[in-house]
Amino acid sequence: MRAYYANSIGEYLASDEDSVLGALTAASTFAVDIAQRNAWLEEIRLLRETLPAFPSGELLLEFVVPRLGKRIDAVLLLNGAVVVIEFKTNATAFARADVEQTWDYALDLKNFHETSHHRTIYPVLVITGASGELRRGEHRSTDGVADPSLVCADRFAELLQQLVGQRVEESAPLGHWESGRYRPTPTIIEAATSLYRRHSVQEIARHGADAKNLTCTSEKVAAIIRQSRDSSSKSICFVTGVPGAGKTLVGLDVATRFQDASSELHSVYLSGNGPLVAILTEALARDRIQQERLQGRAVKKGEARQAVKAFIQNVHHFRDEGLKDPTPPPEHVTIFDEAQRAWNLAKTVDFMQRKKGHRGFQQSEPDFLISCLDRHPDWAVVVCLVGGGQEINTGEAGIGEWLEVIRTRYPDWQVHLSSELTESEYAAADAIAVLAAQRVVHFDDDLHLPVSMRSFRAEQVSPFVRHVLDLEVDVASDLYRSIARQFPLVMTRSVEQARRWLRRQARGSERYGLVVSSQALRLKPHAIDVRAPVDPVHWFLDDRDDVRSSFYLEDVATESQVQGLELDWVGVVWDADLRRHGTGWQHHSFVGSRWQRILKPDRQAYLKNAYRVLLTRARQGMVIVVPRGEPDDPTRDPAFYDGTYRYLRSIGIPELG
Incomplete structure (x- = not known):
């Protein structure tokens, strides 16, 4: 069983708080300190005050999320819905990191927990250090995951009534939801971290x-x-x-x-792959420091990095x-x-x-x-x-x-x-x-x-990209139709429109960024300069407050910096280095002030493979940007781009409105 405590709400309400606390303590893999004990007691009491209105549901406390290596404070199964609850005891404001954490839990269940796939999921962040506030999250996603709801403890019961009080879906038998198979697809960073912990x-x-x-x-x-x-x-x-x-x-x-x-x-x-080694080393060192801190021990980053190098x-x-x-x-x-x-x-x-x-x-x-x-x-x-x-x-x-x-x-x-x-x-x-x-x-x-796990929404993304680059239009079109519903893939001729699309798609801490070919030297008018130095560690690991991170959509990564890694949502900006012309591809490099044809077969293959790498980095969806070009700029002649755009559109990829 994945939860430290799981029971019907009726049985939970009939139990005394000491028995529930004892079950949590006995199941914990860490020593339970006073702060954790007090937090659990506050949650137990708040739930006991709130749940009498829902006697037929289920309650799970400290539900383990394997991929994230964390635990959800509480999960309520009410009227067929899943309510994912994160408590922040004594908090007086709704911190963005806490909102993202709660959202991540809900998305993880939806994507990877079998018995959550067809359920509506409501992420809820509850703070106990303030009163009076209730912000109900919108329900705008087609996959059934609502935006997070934010609520103070004194209005928690009111929020639950708003979310699930009117639902009439039949609930599954006790224990059915928890026993559902968990099929995670971790990022390489998450996988390395988990394996390094000896999972x-x-x-x-x-x-x-x-x-x-x-x-x-x-x-x-x-x-x-x-x-x-x-x-x-x-x-x-x-x-x-x-x-x-x-x-x-x-x-x-x-x-x-x-x-x-x-x-x-x-x-x-x-x-x-220098960027991959640097990113994994830094990620594992940061995690080691965090894990040791949870155990009350201090480890210097240099020491943590040295251990990773073995x-x-x-x-x-x-x-x-x-x-x-x-x-x-x-x-x-x-x-x-x-x-x-x-x-x-x-x-x-x-x-x-x-x-x-x-x-x-x-x-x-x-x-x-x-x-x-x-x-x-x-x-x-x-x-x-x-x-x-x-x-x-x-x-x-x-x-x-x-x-x-x-x-x-x-x-x-x-x-x-x-x-x-x-x-x-x-x-x-x-x-x-x-x-x-x-x-x-x-x-x-x-x-x-044989099967890609990166694009967990659609396993045929890699074959689709291969057929696109091999100019096999009919096969690529068939594959596009098979993946389009699960894996959003769209086109635009505007980099700014692509940036807006990426920001709209991402939920929780889902990561997004722009990637380009290292030969894409005529994207400067779009504020993209591949020659500007980019630190892949900051780009891949730092959060959205850091201007060096992928979230800012200012710095772009090239094929050599993203190979072996992935993002949830990717914007690929396609320059005139690889052009669809006539019945085939034309390969170019920008030298001095003009484009020059690449004629050597091995260099042509390298450029094609660069785009293969760029087009297979997305886990959840992708937008491809083919700029319009500029008639007055001979290095950005619209003819350099239009053939590529028409070719990709002929496969069936829709253009953003």
Whole structure:
């Protein structure tokens, strides 16, 4: 059971307050101090005064919300509705953070709690340090979640009558609502935080066919690690998945499972994605400080960050340490996120000569990283997490380089491949064929994650984006019709209109922001400058009061800053770097004072993949902005934009009115 206390209202009213307090105290996983005890007593007494008018409902106290890692003070099931209550004892005003918290609880239940999907949900914030005020929230959303109602304790009963007193929906049997399956879809930041607290992936992943695959993938990787250890062998495995399917989540789960620094099962999660590493490190450090504070202990941020670095590291720091120290690394297991972005031989050699002074260095990044683990005399495992079609920078090797290195330099390593790695988007089929002709290769369906969990409202967003970029209009149109109802996707030619739309859509603490291609250099007239420095930590983690946060819709993030991360609501501003012209795409970069055609196939692929990343960042909805251009500005000729706009409209994406 998820609640510390759950009972019918009739039984609750028949119980004395000491028995209810005792049940709460016994269920608590933390020591109950005097302040918590007094807060509970005040809530218990207020509910006892309020609920006699609703004898047929249910009451749940301290209902645990797994994804958020928090507890709802009280949930009332009244006349078929769900009333989510947050009490702020002794508070004299309605703080915005408290309003957002209450709203978040209601939205979380609606989105992820099975028996709440078809119920009307009323979030209510109650303060006890003031009197007389009642602000009933509007009921304007189509999903059945009302805006938060704000009320002082002396008018709480009056508000409940207004919200549910006239409802006649039949209530479910006692305990039915609480027993509903909880199927959360956490953001990567929420997932990392939960896993770092040593929760399992099963606790934070959706339960169903897609989540079963996520759990199976994590278990499969863990089994390969144990098998390698027990047989003193070395293995490399490749995990694939569509954007947002949970590859990073699998990697973080494996890293936290094998996180015993005192044993040879110590592992580390590595990524070359600097913004992702910085954001996760800061988020985990902030959470560690907060958790320790709740326990009455103080931890300095520097100490918290240092602890996180044993769990998550930048792959380049790991590489540099391997250059300095020729002994085996402390980890027997390394998880490389976005392995397709590792550097090829030319880029690695050039970097080592120019930046590190290693004149004779002759290894690609995959080669050197495997060689570090190969130093172990007994066993080691390399886990490569692979995103298809997500190479976005010159010099990224792709998966073919990993496979070629394994074939030519590490013949004793066992190879475990996702069965989907032969698909065209991974550009590895030829390398796999050559490797498989010479040695045993293990293919496994459990190493592929086919369903996006990022866009939990519509799982087909990633395939839709793929078909849009591949210019497959009919398939893209069919997919758009299948997702449009659950996943709002609209177009506009005005950046300001997009900003207004994003602000209107977001509820509670739902995060929104603008993203653009790093080549989008002619958006300055719209107050968007991709060359302005943006700190992704502030952009992703700080709240709406900070002008550096995504909420302000002033700073924009590019594909390199958002890859591997997500927002609830995204505005994609589409510049003239990628244009629909005739029957295909035209690729451009802005050099000096004019656009120049990109003709090299690899650079064309990088630009297309940049838009693939940008268009798959949204969890709940997206607005695409294709500017109108300016006839008097040759760098913003309307013809540069109109073809793209007409193409996207032809798919069926509606324009904002």
